Amino acid sequence: MNINNIKDLAKYSKSLKILYVEDDxxxxxxxVLMLENFFDNIVVAVDGDDGYEKYIxxxxxxxxxxxxxxxxxxxxxMDGTEMCKLILTHNKDQHILMISAYNDSxxxxxxxxMGVSNYIHKPLRIDNFLEVLQNIIEDIVTIKSKEKExxxxxxxxxxxxxxxxxxxxxxxASRTDLKGNITYVSKAYEIISGYKSSELIGNSHNIVRHPDxxxxxxxxxxxxxxxxxxxxxxxxNLKKDGSFYWVSANIAPYYDKNxxxxxxxxxxxxxxxxxxLTILNNQVNDLLNNAGQGFLSxxxxxxxxxxxxxxxLSIFNLENIYNKNINELLFSDAKVKKELFEDGxxxxxxEDEDMIKEMFLSLLPDEHIINQKDIKIEYRLLKxxxxxxxxxxxxxxxxxxKKLKRQNQIQKMIVSVASDKNDxxxxxxxxxxxxxxxxxxxxxxxxxxxTFKGVFAQKEMVNIVNRLHALETSINVAVQEDDxxxxxxxxxxxxxxxxxxxxxxxxxxxxxxxxCFLTTNSNLNIDINKLEDLKSKIEHLxxxxxxxALKEILYDFEKIKYESFHMMLNSYISVxxxxxxxxxxxxxxxxxxxxxxxxxxxxxxxxxxxLIHIFNNSIDHGIEDMETRVECxxxxxxxxxxxYQLVDDNIQLSISDNGAGIDVENLSRNAxxxxxxxxxxxxxxxxxxxxxxxxxxxxxTKDKVSLTSGRGVGLSSLKSELEKLDGIVEIxxxxxxxxxxxxxxxxxxx
Amino acid sequence: MLNILVVDDSLIIRKTxxxxxxxxxxxxxxxxxSGAEAIELYSTHQPDLxxxxxxxxxxxxxxxxxxxxxxxxAAKIIMVTSRGEEKLVMESLSIGARGxxxxxxxxxxxxxxxxxxxxxxxxx
Numbered sequence: 016m017n018i019n020n021i022k023d024l025a026k027y028s029k030s031l032k033i034l035y036v037e038d039d040x041x042x043x044x045x046x047v048l049m050l051e052n053f054f055d056n057i058v059v060a061v062d063g064d065d066g067y068e069k070y071i072x073x074x075x076x077x078x079x080x081x082x083x084x085x086x087x088x089x090x091x092x093m094d095g096t097e098m099c100k101l102i103l104t105h106n107k108d109q110h111i112l113m114i115s116a117y118n119d120s121x122x123x124x125x126x127x128x129m130g131v132s133n134y135i136h137k138p139l140r141i142d143n144f145l146e147v148l149q150n151i152i153e154d155i156v157t158i159k160s161k162e163k164e165x166x167x168x169x170x171x172x173x174x175x176x177x178x179x180x181x182x183x184x185x186x187x188a189s190r191t192d193l194k195g196n197i198t199y200v201s202k203a204y205e206i207i208s209g210y211k212s213s214e215l216i217g218n219s220h221n222i223v224r225h226p227d228x229x230x231x232x233x234x235x236x237x238x239x240x241x242x243x244x245x246x247x248x249x250x251x252n253l254k255k256d257g258s259f260y261w262v263s264a265n266i267a268p269y270y271d272k273n274x275x276x277x278x279x280x281x282x283x284x285x286x287x288x289x290x291x292l293t294i295l296n297n298q299v300n301d302l303l304n305n306a307g308q309g310f311l312s313x314x315x316x317x318x319x320x321x322x323x324x325x326x327x328l329s330i331f332n333l334e335n336i337y338n339k340n341i342n343e344l345l346f347s348d349a350k351v352k353k354e355l356f357e358d359g360x361x362x363x364x365x366e367d368e369d370m371i372k373e374m375f376l377s378l379l380p381d382e383h384i385i386n387q388k389d390i391k392i393e394y395r396l397l398k399x400x401x402x403x404x405x406x407x408x409x410x411x412x413x414x415x416x417k418k419l420k421r422q423n424q425i426q427k428m429i430v431s432v433a434s435d436k437n438d439x440x441x442x443x444x445x446x447x448x449x450x451x452x453x454x455x456x457x458x459x460x461x462x463x464x465x466t467f468k469g470v471f472a473q474k475e476m477v478n479i480v481n482r483l484h485a486l487e488t489s490i491n492v493a494v495q496e497d498d499x500x501x502x503x504x505x506x507x508x509x510x511x512x513x514x515x516x517x518x519x520x521x522x523x524x525x526x527x528x529x530x531c532f533l534t535t536n537s538n539l540n541i542d543i544n545k546l547e548d549l550k551s552k553i554e555h556l557x558x559x560x561x562x563x564a565l566k567e568i569l570y571d572f573e574k575i576k577y578e579s580f581h582m583m584l585n586s587y588i589s590v591x592x593x594x595x596x597x598x599x600x601x602x603x604x605x606x607x608x609x610x611x612x613x614x615x616x617x618x619x620x621x622x623x624x625x626l627i628h629i630f631n632n633s634i635d636h637g638i639e640d641m642e643t644r645v646e647c648x649x650x651x652x653x654x655x656x657x658x659y660q661l662v663d664d665n666i667q668l669s670i671s672d673n674g675a676g677i678d679v680e681n682l683s684r685n686a687x688x689x690x691x692x693x694x695x696x697x698x699x700x701x702x703x704x705x706x707x708x709x710x711x712x713x714x715x716t717k718d719k720v721s722l723t724s725g726r727g728v729g730l731s732s733l734k735s736e737l738e739k740l741d742g743i744v745e746i747x748x749x750x751x752x753x754x755x756x757x758x759x760x761x762x763x764x765x
Numbered sequence: 766m767l768n769i770l771v772v773d774d775s776l777i778i779r780k781t782x783x784x785x786x787x788x789x790x791x792x793x794x795x796x797x798x799s800g801a802e803a804i805e806l807y808s809t810h811q812p813d814l815x816x817x818x819x820x821x822x823x824x825x826x827x828x829x830x831x832x833x834x835x836x837x838x839a840a841k842i843i844m845v846t847s848r849g850e851e852k853l854v855m856e857s858l859s860i861g862a863r864g865x866x867x868x869x870x871x872x873x874x875x876x877x878x879x880x881x882x883x884x885x886x887x888x889x
Contacts, residue, residue, distance in 0.1 A: 355851055363854055370881055374865065378851040438843055599777075642776035 024145065027152050028053040033060050034073065036066035036086040036098065037114075046139060050085070053148065058068045063093030067101050074105070082155055082716060084111045086533050088122050096122050099131055108158075110151055114139060180761070187262060187283040190269055195219045195383040198278060207262075209255030209286055236266055240279055243268050249286065261290040299661070300324075309406030312397060315364050317357075321399070330406050332386050340402065345383060345392070352380040364400055372396055382409075389413045427475040428520065429527050435586070440533060441620070442470055443521070443675045454505055461490060462732035463527055469729070473590055479517050486511040555705040577614035580666065581607060583623045584657060585629055591655060594634045601641055601652040602634065609659035615762070622736040622760070628729030629670050629756055637674030647751070649673065664762045671755035678746045679705050687713065710734040767879070767886060768794045770802040771809060773818040778815050778870070780883065782816060782845075785872050789879075791886075792873030800832075807833050807840065814882065815842040816866070829856055834861045841865065841882050845870065 033054045037043040050057055052694050058073060058081065060066035066086060073081055095113060097400035102109050113134040115123050123134060135147050166221065182188070188201040196219055200212045208215070208223050224233070227250050248268040250257055255708050262283035269280040297450045303324040311323035327336055331344055341375060342360075344505055346353040356379055363375040376394040383390055389410045397401040409587060432439045446467055468483040473606040474711050489507050493499055525533060554562075584607050591605040606708050638644075638653035645651050650673075659668040679702065686692045686708045697705070740760050747755040769791050773779045783793045794810050798802040801824050807815065815833070819826040826844060833840045843864040844857045856864045864878040879886055 293879075355855075358852060359855055362859055366859075374858055376853060378854055378865075640777075641780075645776055 024149055024152060025053055028148070029055050030057045030074070031082040031152070031155065032077075033058065034066060034070055034081045034084045034086075036061075036063065036084070036090070036095065038062050038090040038516055040140075040741055042087075048145070049139070049141065062090045063095060063098035065092075067093065067098050070098075070102055071105070080106050080109060082110060084109060084152060086111065086113060088113055088115045088126075094122075097502060099129060099487075102725075103131075105131060109412070110155055112147060112151060120436060136476055142626070143707065147468075150678045175676065187285065188281065189215075189220070190278055190280045191220070192278040193276070195279070207254075207260055208252070208281040223252040225251045225256075225259050227259070229250050240266055240268055243276075250283075251290075259287075260285060303373045307408070309407075310403065311336065311341070312401050314402075315360075315400040317341050317360065319344075327406065330385055330388065330408065331389060345385065346380065347381075349383065352383065355380060360402070363402075364397070369396070376402075401691055424475065424477055425523055425527075428477075430525065431475045432524055433532075434529060436532070439474065442474070443533065445515065450517075454501055454508065456493075457490075457499055457501075457504060460504065460732075461487070464490075465551075466625055466627075466732050469631065470624055473586065473627065476520050478520060479513065482511055482513055483514045486513070545571075549575070573613070573616065577616055579611060580613045580615045580619070580659065581609060581611045582661075583615070583619065584609075584626075587626065590627065590630055591634065594631060595638075599640070600634055600636055600638050602638055603652055603654050605630075605655055605657060607657045607659075610661065613659075613661065613666070618740065619760070622733075622742070623727075624738055625733040625736040626670070628733050631729065632668070633672045633674065633754075637672045637676075639675050643675075661762070666758075666760045666762060668758040668760060669755055670758075671747075671753060676750040676752055676754050677706060677709060677746070678750060680750065682706075682708055702748075709746070710744075767791045767813040767883065768810065769805065770795050770797065770806055770812040772797040772800070772821075772829065773814060774798055774821040777817075778868075779844070780819065782870060785870065785875055786816075789872060789876065791879075800826060800829030803829045807837065811837075813841065814879065815840065816819055817844050817862070819844050819846045819850050827853060827860065830862055831860050832839065840873050841873045843882065844877050849871050 033050065033055055033056060033580075035043075035047065035057055037046060037059075042057065043061070047057065047059060052558065055228070057068050060069045063086075068083075070081065070084065084099075085096060090098075099111055099113070102111070107130070111131045111133065112214055113126055113131055114137055115134050116137045126134070133147055134173075135143055179681050182204045184206075186201055186204055187203045187207055188199070189197055189204050190199040191197050195215055197215050200215050204215070205212055210222065232248070232250065236248075244725055247264070248384065249261060249263050251261050263286045264281055264283040266279060266281040268276055269278045271277045289723045300322075304326070306324065307326060307459050309324055309327035309330045311327050312320045319336050319339050319341055321337050323336060328334070332342075333339075336344065342353055342356050346356055359375050359379045359683060363372045365370050366375065373396065376396060381392055381754055383392060389412075391407040391409045393405040393407075395405070449467070451464055464483055464487050468480055471483065472480045486507065489511075490504060493507065494502060521533065534757055544622045546618070549568065552568055588605045588607070591602060595602040616668065633655050637648075638655070639647070641651045644653065653672065653674055655670070655672045657668075657670050659666055660666075683692075683700075683705050687694050688698055691711045692700075692708065710733070734744070737758065737760075742758055742760040743760075745757045747757065767787055771779055771782050771786070771793050773782065773796075775813070783796065786793055791814075794812055795806045797806050800823055803815070803817065817826040817830055818867075820826050830842050830844070833842065840861075842862050843866060844854055844862050845866050845868065846854050846869045854862075857865070863882045866874050866878050
């Protein structure tokens with residue numbers, strides 16, 4: 016470098032930092048003025064002590080030394096030589112320019128020995144000063160640029176070192192010779208394998224071979240790299256501690272500078288955690304695919320996401336369901352469910368609160384028949400407007416449920432049938448006779464169906480009850496359409512195939528109670544005393560009046576077959592309980608009051624059976640619902656009472672309730688409407704006569720037809736049974752408070 | 766203990782619900798037979814919770830819910846409903862009902878629903 020003039024000098028010198036030390040005030044002021052031409056940063060000190068302190072402070076503040084120290088030699092407190100000595104112990108390369116007097120030659124020598132090479136004599140002259148300064152500055156600038164170069168190289172070196180370091184610690188690398196003996200391993204290799212490089216070098220890679228990795232893999236590696244090619248693949252390796260790690264490896268032949276094939280080199284990436292994740296993923300998928308449930312998720316547009324369990328495909332019977340609309344897949348055949356689903360999903364998406372979102376999902380259709388299978392559908396909320404659906408095939412569960420229900424019902428039927436065998440056998444015989452009889456009159460026919468329906472219901476024979484109800488309904492349709500030819504009704508009768516459904520129930524009864532249950536004759540419980548009485552009567556028969564005596568004995572025989580009237584009525588206790596439960600009415604248990612020793616002939620049985628219609632009517636039409644009863648100020652639980660007593664030779668049977676009573680006006684209106692009675696005739700009728708209209712066919716005060724009552728044929732069949740016994744009926748009606756039916760039945764008709 | 770207003774047109778449901786709620790330790794402060802009565806009783810009693818039947822003659826539960834919510838934003842109302850009324854329940858929830866109970870009502874269901882509205886009243 017050549018600095019040619021003052022201008023050039025100033026260009027370089029301006030940025031240099033200067034410490035100037037001078038004890039003489041005048042000299043100091045003059046020199047500073049001159050120095051300011053060349054330097055922007057001048058620290059001024061007044062003696063050696065001050066100079067050294069400022070030198071050190073400058074270093075502390077700026078973390079570098081001043082570029083040049085200019086100092087007087089002869090100073091109080093600490094002189095320049097002393098100060099320089101201290102400074103040079105801190106920084107042996109410090110540039111120092113000493114300003115000395117002529118008589119200081121001894122000290123100057125001392126300074127030169129210390130390594131201070133620049134000095135200038137007093138008085139300071141600008142030309143001398145410039146000359147010295149030029150040398151110093153050239154020196155400083157040269158050193159500075161060299162330093163800069165050095166730092167750059169150093170940085171580069173450091174970077175390379177770091178690179179090599181990171182290669183070593185991050186890249187799982189190794190090299191072998193041509194035989195496969197390890198010649199080099201990186202630090203990363205040591206860490207992952209658990210072996211020190213000293214344990215590895217000289218050995219073959221077999222040391223890390225995992226038994227899970229088949230030998231064919233190594234064979235493939237050797238063949239590939241011996242042919243000079245690159246082998247890429249995943250390998251499971253064995254750690255020193257017996258555990259394993261997975262790497263993705265690149266293995267290739269290795270050549271020296273002169274392109275001689277000297278061995279093989281390999282670099283690997285640790286993929287253990289990825290592998291673990293993949294394996295876990297596969298396991299989860301396996302679980303999902305084998306859970307026997309359909310798992311899928313869909314987005315806010317109802318499009319099914321890419322991953323779903325295999326079961327979904329079999330449920331929907333499709334090859335793929337990705338991107339299909341879930342609503343279409345589930346409910347394309349069910350408009351209401353489809354709309355509900357769409358609405359629910361939309362509302363869930365618009366809702367902020369998770370609790371309410373869950374509630375919307377809980378309201379979505381939770382079951383549907385898909386491809387003839389009963390599928391249970393569960394919904395879950397996922398993140399980011401995604402939904403999950405779990406589909407479960409519950410066809411078998413449903414079947415089982417139905418079977419269980421049927422079993423339960425069969426059990427009830429069996430108990431009911433077995434508890435009164437004679438009654439059932441009689442019913443069976445009557446019904447079978449009815450099935451074979453040709454239809455003669457529609458009214459009688461409907462009446463019989465209705466009665467059988469009621470009686471079978473008592474026996475818990477649900478199947479035949481439902482079939483009878485269906486037949487009744489279709490006949491009523493025929494009546495409405497005015498198509499009541501015997502042929503048509505017979506056809507309907509045949510179509511409903513009552514026989515086969517009844518036989519199914521009989522089969523069940525037989526298989527449960529034994530084949531002989533229904534074929535053995537009716538049993539009779541006879542009081543042994545009665546038989547003894549009869550025996551003695553016969554033994555003491557007197558020859559005269561034989562005819563009369565025999566007649567008497569015959570009559571006694573008949574009486575043995577008599578059954579308790581109370582027992583006949585007893586079954587209505589359970590009827591009232593069952594029917595009221597079915598119709599959701601609250602009624603106290605039925606009380607039957609009367610002499611339990613009263614026995615009657617079996618001729619009463621059909622009539623007693625037909626009383627079912629009185630009880631049904633009472634429960635369905637008579638007793639009001641709880642709400643109404645409370646509003647009327649009545650006990651919220653209704654009462655039905657059944658009483659009988661012997662009056663002369665007649666049984667007086669009373670069945671009463673504290674329900675709403677019969678609305679005679681409504682009854683009359685209906686009777687006119689249905690052409691049962693003309694308006695003129697009605698006008699001439701008194702209250703009692705009007706009430707008797709209730710026994711007419713097709714008359715009901717109820718608008719809705721139920722399985723229990725409302726056909727309007729019930730009471731008419733009761734009346735015909737009553738007439739067979741020569742009995743009469745009287746009705747005490749108190750609108751709003753209840754009704755009482757009083758039957759008077761002659762005890763000995765013939 | 767919560768002060769509860771029970772709204773249902775059926776006496777049986779009102780009676781059962783009241784008995785069940787009281788068994789759970791709550792107090793039924795009033796019973797309403799209709800939506801209109803519910804609105805009136807709500808302003809009189811300002812209950813902590815209302816059980817609202819969805820389908821009632823004249824003014825149904827949803828209209829009553831809406832009217833109460835308009836006037837009392839903080840009102841906590843749960844709907845009492847039957848199967849087949851899912852769409853109506855969804856509408857109610859969108860309007861601001863805080864839950865629903867599917868009939869038949871049981872103490873367990875009541876507890877589950879109420880504890881969602883008032884987590885501190887979870888029965889153990």
